[in-house]
Amino acid sequence: xxxxxxxxxxxxxxxxxxxxxxxxxxxxxxxxxxxxxxxxxxxxxxxxxxxxxxxxxxxxxxxxxxxxxxxxxxxxxxxxxxxxxxxxxxxxxxxxxxxxxxxxxxxxxxxxxxxxxxxxxxxxxxxxxxxxxxxxxxxxxxxxxxxxxxxxxxxxxxxxxxxxxxxxxxxxxxxxxxxxxxxxxxxxxxxxxxxxxxxxxxxxxxxxxxxxxxxxxxxxxxxxxxxxxxxxxxxxxxxxxxxxxxxxxxxxxxxxxx
Amino acid sequence: xxxxxxxxxxxxxxxxxxxxxxxxxxxxxxxxxxxxxxxxxxxxxxxxxxxxxxxxxxxxxxxxxxxxxxxxxxxxxxxxxxxxxxxxxxxxxxxxxxxxxxxxxxxxxxxxxxxxxxxxxxxxxxxxxxxxxxxxxxxxxxxxxxxxxxxxxxxxxxxxxxxxxxxxxxxxxxxxxxxxxxxxxxxxxxxxxxxxxxxxxxxxxxxxxxxxxxxxxxxxxxxxxxxxxxxxxxxxxxxxxxxxxxxxxxxxxxxxxxxxxxxxxxxxxxxxxxxxxxxxxxxxxxxxxxxxxxxxxxxxxxxxxxxxxxxxxxxxxxxxxxxxxxxxxx
Numbered sequence: 001x002x003x004x005x006x007x008x009x010x011x012x013x014x015x016x017x018x019x020x021x022x023x024x025x026x027x028x029x030x031x032x033x034x035x036x037x038x039x040x041x042x043x044x045x046x047x048x049x050x051x052x053x054x055x056x057x058x059x060x061x062x063x064x065x066x067x068x069x070x071x072x073x074x075x076x077x078x079x080x081x082x083x084x085x086x087x088x089x090x091x092x093x094x095x096x097x098x099x100x101x102x103x104x105x106x107x108x109x110x111x112x113x114x115x116x117x118x119x120x121x122x123x124x125x126x127x128x129x130x131x132x133x134x135x136x137x138x139x140x141x142x143x144x145x146x147x148x149x150x151x152x153x154x155x156x157x158x159x160x161x162x163x164x165x166x167x168x169x170x171x172x173x174x175x176x177x178x179x180x181x182x183x184x185x186x187x188x189x190x191x192x193x194x195x196x197x198x199x200x201x202x203x204x205x206x207x208x209x210x211x212x213x214x215x216x217x218x219x220x221x222x223x224x225x226x227x228x229x230x231x232x233x234x235x236x237x238x239x240x241x242x243x244x245x246x247x248x249x250x251x252x253x254x255x256x257x258x
Numbered sequence: 259x260x261x262x263x264x265x266x267x268x269x270x271x272x273x274x275x276x277x278x279x280x281x282x283x284x285x286x287x288x289x290x291x292x293x294x295x296x297x298x299x300x301x302x303x304x305x306x307x308x309x310x311x312x313x314x315x316x317x318x319x320x321x322x323x324x325x326x327x328x329x330x331x332x333x334x335x336x337x338x339x340x341x342x343x344x345x346x347x348x349x350x351x352x353x354x355x356x357x358x359x360x361x362x363x364x365x366x367x368x369x370x371x372x373x374x375x376x377x378x379x380x381x382x383x384x385x386x387x388x389x390x391x392x393x394x395x396x397x398x399x400x401x402x403x404x405x406x407x408x409x410x411x412x413x414x415x416x417x418x419x420x421x422x423x424x425x426x427x428x429x430x431x432x433x434x435x436x437x438x439x440x441x442x443x444x445x446x447x448x449x450x451x452x453x454x455x456x457x458x459x460x461x462x463x464x465x466x467x468x469x470x471x472x473x474x475x476x477x478x479x480x481x482x483x484x485x486x487x488x489x490x491x492x493x494x495x496x497x498x499x500x501x502x503x504x505x506x507x508x509x510x511x512x513x514x515x516x517x518x519x520x521x522x523x524x525x526x527x528x529x530x531x532x533x534x535x536x537x538x539x540x541x542x543x544x545x546x547x548x549x550x551x552x553x554x555x556x557x558x559x560x561x562x563x564x565x566x567x568x569x570x571x572x573x574x575x576x577x578x579x580x581x582x583x584x585x586x587x588x
Binding site for chain 1: 319322323326329330331332333334335336337338339342343345346349350352353356391441444445448449451452556559560563564565566567568569570571573574577
């Protein structure tokens with residue numbers, strides 16, 4: 001018996017919250033794939049730590065989205081019973097782990113944004129989002145510190161680590177623009193003070209990223225063509241495989257409680 | 259790497275250790291004093307503990323693999339977070355234990371290399387596969403339950419760093435054990451399919467879990483001296499019996515059947531179990547369990563794939579050291 005996807009009534013606030021929840025879940029899931037396979041035990045601990053922070057953020061955001069939506073959905077229905085086209089995460093975050101450099105560059109690009117984003121969202125007029133922001137900001141501050149230290153070590157380490165780190169930057173750069181995009185549904189929330197305009201964060205993000213990349217003796221690409229589509233469910237091919245694994249139990253045993 | 263002298267002295271010590279020091283050492287043990295890293299100790303005590311603590315550390319690290327196998331497929335977000343946190347705890351236990359082993363004079367690198375080379379052992383239980391979600395519940399309930407039974411007495415082990423590490427490890431393990439039992443309880447209260455999944459997992463794990471306590475007392479190689487040194491306070495069979503007696507009522511509460519139809523309770527209230535297939539245990543120890551090759555291959559791959567990262571970190575640290583030396587000279 002196949003399990004149907006849930007229907008979501010994507011009002012602006014529900015959609016907005018789901019997008020951030022999906023970001024956290026998908027990146028958290030990617031980090032959890034490392035567990036037991038990291039380059040050193042200390043890094044196994046750190047990757048799991050960041051993964052757990054993100055899973056925690058996802059759960060709070062899904063729960064809030066469910067409450068706002070008020071149609072009987074919950075964190076697990078959002079996570080396990082939507083298909084690729086219903087997922088709203090950034091393309092950057094669904095990109096495969098690749099090697100350790102790829103994982104760290106992905107983490108760094110996102111965390112450098114998330115830290116600024118959550119700090120700004122602490123002033124949201126929506127009390128729940130502001131509270132989630134306050135907790136998430138503390139977590140993402142650590143994620144920035146941890147990942148930026150690795151970018152510097154890898155860039156300024158050996159020839160091989162430098163080549164891998166530069167390669168990861170070149171591969172992932174085109175996915176960074178999507179973090180700053182806003183559509184009509186978000187515009188109203190920004191005007192109402194519920195959301196913040198991410199475009200305002202871009203100069204500070206670029207400064208943080210440029211400073212770290214320079215210290216790492218690496219360079220940012222000239223190419224400024226940016227991919228987008230994640231926010232409206234047009235994903236890379238990678239997400240479907242991630243979801244088929246993530247959702248396998250819920251899809252195989254419909255309606256069971258675990 | 260700082261321990262060359264200690265290591266090379268291992269073999270020769272036996273001849274030069276004077277009887278007085280050995281007697282004083284044993285008197286301290288008998289008086290329940292803790293032995294600390296800088297205290298004199300017989301070479302064989304050092305060697306026994308290094309073997310035991312490092313095997314324990316390897317078990318924590320290899321043990322991340324069977325459970326890690328389900329992190330990406332955990333059936334709810336709550337279970338996913340709990341499982342990731344649990345496997346992370348195991349990694350933490352591995353780290354404390356390697357640190358405890360290092361106080362005896364072997365570096366983490368050499369201990370890990372011995373494991374990757376297949377020269378050091380880890381718990382045989384991790385050479386069995388996790389096939390369904392119920393295996394995650396069963397590992398928490400039974401494997402962690404058995405580990406606690408083994409480890410609680412180690413909190414009073416004569417070697418201070420090991421005893422202290424065990425206190426923290428046991429606290430976390432008992433949390434994991436309750437979490438595992440709760441997974442089983444949820445399955446046993448669920449659909450028929452879930453109950454069958456729970457029973458199937460118990461059927462597969464029961465006998466390997468009993469083997470975790472090691473060979474029967476009459477053939478155990480290490481017990482006598484370990485007991486004299488208060489590293490081991492209960493025999494394998496004593497611990498195995500305690501575990502069985504604690505577990506039978508839990509299985510009954512869950513409504514699961516232990517796969518031992520001849521098991522019966524004797525006049526003392528102990529549950530008498532049937533003969534354990536020690537040939538299977540020997541085969542798994544010899545490398546022929548269902549997952550021995552996969553487990554070692556996964557650890558070797560992580561180690562080899564991560565080599566360039568560790569080299570980069572070392573190279574960067576060295577560059578920084580040189581730069582600050584240069585700055586200081588200016």
